[in-house]
Amino acid sequence: MKIGNKARLAAMTAAALASVALPAHAADHHETYQIPDPVPGGFASWGELMTVQNMLDARADAITAAAKADPAGDHLGNITVSAPAHRIDVYWKGTMPSTVTALLTGLPVGNTVQVHDAPYTRTELQQATDRFTTQTPAADGTRIVSITPSEHADGLTIGITGNTTTARRMETILGSTITTTITTDKAAAPITIDWNRDHDISSYFGGGWWYIHENGFGEKACTTAFAVTHTNPIDHITRNEMLTAEHCKMEGSSGEYVTDMRNGQDGVNTAFRDGASVVHDWARYEPSNSHTNFSNAIFRGPVGSKTASPTKGSYGTYQGNYICTGGAMTGEHCMLKVNAVNAVNVTKWFDENKVWRGDLADASPENNTSAVAAGKGDSGGPAFGPLSGSNADGVIAKGILSYGSYQVTCGYTKYDNGTWPEQTTCYNHVGFIPITTVLEETGDTLITG
Structure with a gap:
C-alpha cells in the first residue's frame, strides 16, 4: 500500500538560495534521540x-x-x-x-x-521480469502480483494470487527460459491516507506530512523524503526541491495539480509537481513562493517528534543491508533488513489496469514477522541508514518508501496536537525505490550538510 505526501511548490533563484538565510524550523537539531532498538x-x-x-x-x-x-x-x-x-x-x-x-x-x-x-546477469533477469509484467490475469482470476530476482541470480520468484496450477500454464511462464519459482503472495498496497494535518514549517524536512490537493479530486496525505537541488532545463535555475512518492495523488488526477501544505494557514505554503516516475514511484516538488523551502534534514524518532538528523550522503542499496524507515504516520522503525533488490510489484488493480512499480528494494524486521516496517500514510517517506544510535550524527539516504505488504496488527495513529484521532493499517514488509536510482534518473543532487 502507498505511504504519503503533502504540498505545492515553484521558484527561487540559485543566487537567492545561497544568500538568504533559511527560515527557522520547528524541529530542533539540538534535541537528542537515541534509537531504542537493539543493535543487530x-x-x-x-x-x-x-x-x-x-x-x-x-x-x-x-x-x-x-x-x-x-x-x-x-x-x-x-x-x-x-x-x-x-x-x-x-x-x-x-x-x-x-x-x-x-x-x-x-x-x-x-x-x-x-x-x-551466476547463471544469469541482472540484465537478463530484468528482461524476463519485463515480459512477466505483460501477463494478463487468467479466467479464474489468478494473476501475477510480484516478481523478485533471487539472491544468487539463478532465477526469479513469481508471486501470484489465485491458483498455482493455473499460473504455471500462463503464457509468459510457460515460454520463459529463466528458472522460475511460483509462490502465493499478498498484493502490495500503496501506503497513502486521505486526510491528516501537517505541523511542519518551512524549511521543510523529510519525514513530515504532505497534503496534496487538486480541485475535483480531493486530498491525499503522504510523507516527505529527501530534499534535492534540481536545475530546470527551461529556465536553467537551480532550486531546492522535495522528493516523495509518485502515487501520492488522487486516483485519476493529472499529476500537474495544485497542492497545499497545511500548517494552520491554508494555501500560504504551496508547491507544484516538477517531475515524476510512475515505474520508480518518485515525484519531485518545486517551491512556488518565497514562503516555501526545503532543508537537508529528516525527522527522527516516534510519531509527532520534533527531533531531526542532517542528511550526510547516499549509498546504493544491497541485499543484507540494515535500514530504518521514517514515515509520518508510524514514525521510525529500525532493525529492518533488505531481503531483495530489483524487485517489481503491482500495487493497484482498477478494472484490470495494473500499475507496476519496478527496481524496488524490499525490507522487513529481521526475524520478526509481526513487527511493523511501515504503515498507511508513510508513503513517500525516507528509508535511511543512521550513522550512529544518536540523531546528531546524521543519516545516509537509502530510498523513498513505496508500498507495504503482509499486514500486521498495530495501534499507530496520526499525531495531531497531542491527540490520536485515527488508526492506520500497518505492514511487516516495506518496499522502497533506492535513492541512487532516483538520482541517476533525474540528475538531481541530494542536499546534504
Whole structure:
C-alpha cells in the first residue's frame, strides 16, 4: 500500500538560495534521540554497524559502476552485503574484467569480497521480469502480483494470487527460459491516507506530512523524503526541491495539480509537481513562493517528534543491508533488513489496469514477522541508514518508501496536537525505490550538510 505526501511548490533563484538565510524550523537539531532498538549483527553500537556497512556499500557501489562501464557488457548478476559477516558477495556471469577484479581486494583487514558464478546477469533477469509484467490475469482470476530476482541470480520468484496450477500454464511462464519459482503472495498496497494535518514549517524536512490537493479530486496525505537541488532545463535555475512518492495523488488526477501544505494557514505554503516516475514511484516538488523551502534534514524518532538528523550522503542499496524507515504516520522503525533488490510489484488493480512499480528494494524486521516496517500514510517517506544510535550524527539516504505488504496488527495513529484521532493499517514488509536510482534518473543532487 502507498505511504504519503503533502504540498505545492515553484521558484527561487540559485543566487537567492545561497544568500538568504533559511527560515527557522520547528524541529530542533539540538534535541537528542537515541534509537531504542537493539543493535543487530552483534555490533556494540549503531555507529560501529553503519561504519562497516557504509564501507562495504561504497565498495559495492564501485563494483556496480565498473560492471555498467564494461565495454563487453554488464555481466553482474547481483551483489549482497553483510556487515555482520564483513563480506560482499558478487554473483557474476562469465569472465570478470580487470576493472572489476581490481576492486575485489584492498578492503580493511577482516573484510572480504567473494565471487560466485551466476547463471544469469541482472540484465537478463530484468528482461524476463519485463515480459512477466505483460501477463494478463487468467479466467479464474489468478494473476501475477510480484516478481523478485533471487539472491544468487539463478532465477526469479513469481508471486501470484489465485491458483498455482493455473499460473504455471500462463503464457509468459510457460515460454520463459529463466528458472522460475511460483509462490502465493499478498498484493502490495500503496501506503497513502486521505486526510491528516501537517505541523511542519518551512524549511521543510523529510519525514513530515504532505497534503496534496487538486480541485475535483480531493486530498491525499503522504510523507516527505529527501530534499534535492534540481536545475530546470527551461529556465536553467537551480532550486531546492522535495522528493516523495509518485502515487501520492488522487486516483485519476493529472499529476500537474495544485497542492497545499497545511500548517494552520491554508494555501500560504504551496508547491507544484516538477517531475515524476510512475515505474520508480518518485515525484519531485518545486517551491512556488518565497514562503516555501526545503532543508537537508529528516525527522527522527516516534510519531509527532520534533527531533531531526542532517542528511550526510547516499549509498546504493544491497541485499543484507540494515535500514530504518521514517514515515509520518508510524514514525521510525529500525532493525529492518533488505531481503531483495530489483524487485517489481503491482500495487493497484482498477478494472484490470495494473500499475507496476519496478527496481524496488524490499525490507522487513529481521526475524520478526509481526513487527511493523511501515504503515498507511508513510508513503513517500525516507528509508535511511543512521550513522550512529544518536540523531546528531546524521543519516545516509537509502530510498523513498513505496508500498507495504503482509499486514500486521498495530495501534499507530496520526499525531495531531497531542491527540490520536485515527488508526492506520500497518505492514511487516516495506518496499522502497533506492535513492541512487532516483538520482541517476533525474540528475538531481541530494542536499546534504
